[in-house]
Amino acid sequence: MALRITPAPPQTLRTTALRPPSLLLVNNSHAPAPPPNSTSPKFGLTFHTNTRTPRRLLARASSTSEFVPNIGEILGDISIFKASGDPVFFKHLWDQNQGVAVVALLRHFGCPCCWELASALKEAKPKFDTAGVKLVAIGVGTPNKARILADRLPFPVDCLYADPDRKAYDVLGLYYGLGRTFFNPASAKVFSRFESLQKAVKNYTIEATPDDRSSVLQQGGMFVFKGKQLLHAWKDEGTGDHASLDDILGVCCKVPVA
Secondary structure, eight states: OEEEEEOSTTOOEEEOOOOOOGGGOSOTTOSOOOOTTEEETTTTEEEEEEOOOOOOOOBOSSSGGGBOTTHHHHHHTOEEEETTSOEEEGGGSSOTTTOEEEEEEOSOTTOHHHHHHHHHHHHHHHHHHHTTEEEEEEESSOHHHHHHHHHHTTOOGGGEEEOTTOHHHHHTTOOBSHIIIIIOGGGGGGGGGHHHHHHHTTTOOGGGSOSSGGGGGBOOEEEEEETTEEEEEEEOSSTTOOOOHHHHHHHHHTSOOO
């Protein structure tokens, strides 16, 4: 199913709400379909439904068993951008033999919940460093949007990357759509983190939002790799449904040393 988003004049925006095909999902009815001709109270946008072929997905759930065995190699050939604007392949972000890495995919650089997650990642980074774990944070948007978050939060720019075309998100099968973004029950956990959210967005600016407004419907996730091997996978069910960093660190600390 696809969506055409029609905001208030003069600008008209179009986007696509995706639901992974049934062959790749344990239960592809998990995501609620957006109501036809509905209006988002948050942005005042009117949504109209139409159809379009879904984008290619290689994963089907938040369990590593649901990913193809060579998902690390496939991801390694994806090209994204450093915050500086230089392109870089995934396989060059950490040691592909024995290196342990946490790959945190934010929704997009203009998402307040992602500023909160980035703040938590920054606070946890010394623990990951001590454990010998490489921290990689990726967001949807162009490198200049990444630099806005890095400068204003602030966040270590050498750990921050931009994926404007959502290539990695597609490969990892992360959720996308109106229902996931605005109406998923998993998003309710945000209310329990109100104080940390409020603190994280004190220097927030909407200017960090991607110019391609369809990107605001993208959900994120968090993954642990040892070399090319995927050890742990978390796919956000809805906005703000982030993985527990304590759990992620626990996974990293259990990785056998070569």
